[in-house]
Every structure is written in structure tokens, then in C-alpha cells.
Amino acid sequence: QVQLVESGGGLVQAGGSLRLSCAGSGRTSGRTFSRLFAAWFRQVVGKEREFVAAIGWSGGPTNYADSVKGRFTIDRDNVQHTMYLQMNSLNPEDTAVYYCAARVPLTISTMSSDYGVWGQGTQVTVSS
Numbered sequence: 001q002v003q004l005v006e007s008g009g010g011l012v013q014a015g016g017s018l019r020l021s022c023a024g025s026g027r028t029s030g031r032t033f034s035r036l037f038a039a040w041f042r043q044v045v046g047k048e049r050e051f052v053a054a055i056g057w058s059g060g061p062t063n064y065a066d067s068v069k070g071r072f073t074i075d076r077d078n079v080q081h082t083m084y085l086q087m088n089s090l091n092p093e094d095t096a097v098y099y100c101a102a103r104v105p106l107t108i109s110t111m112s113s114d115y116g117v118w119g120q121g122t123q124v125t126v127s128s
Contacts, residue, residue: 001027002024002028002036003025003117004024005022005023006022006100006119006121006122007023008021009097009122009124011126012124014092014127016126017089019084019086020085020098020124021083021084022083022100023082029104033083034078034079036057036102037054037055037102037108038076038083038102039053039074040085040101041100042097043099049099049112051111051112053068059076061108063108065110067093068087071087072085073085073086073088085098092126095124098121098123099121100119101119
């Protein structure tokens, strides 16, 4: 089973930037993380998990939630089996636990229920 570990979260002032990383290891259905479609989601306590961005296994296509378009960038380094989320122009509404996720089917999905592999999450807090 692929295992995912997020890092890079923390406390940042509004307008600042953070870069999250998601490192994958192991295999699922015979594939390493570098051959899985992957995504970032976020969740605030008491709310449903929200789609942020997704990326195909080869680095494309990409898909973003409207709330982060133009501010966040998803990419991946398949040699390092790592996915990233560059977050710029952060605002307090971006405060959440950020999760990376992966799925075997070769299509992007924005629904959390379509992802079978999850990391443990990393907290991002944006102060005003």
C-alpha cells in the first residue's frame, strides 16, 4: 500500500507563502506514487473535506478549486516520488489541515470519496 507523508505546514501571516510536500512510498495495485493521480484536500474542524488541487501522474493535467486558482500551484517530482503545493497570497480562509491523497484510476477527481490513499495531514494556519 502506498503511504503518504505531508510536511511543510505552519503558521504564516496573511499575504505570505508556504510550500507543502507530500512524499509517497510503497505500491498500490502495483504502482508507486509516481504513477498515481494525486490531489490536495483541506479540512476545517466541523466542515467537510474540501478539494484544493489535483494532478495527473505525469504532471498534467491539473485542476484547481476556484478559491485557490491563481494563488496555489500543484506539481510533482516523480523521481523523488513527491508532490508539492505552492501556496501564495495566503489569507485566513486558507487555514485548515491539508491532506494529500492518491487514487489508482487514471482520471482526475475532485471528490474525496474517490481517493483511497491518504496522508495524515499537516496544519496550515494563516494569521490576519
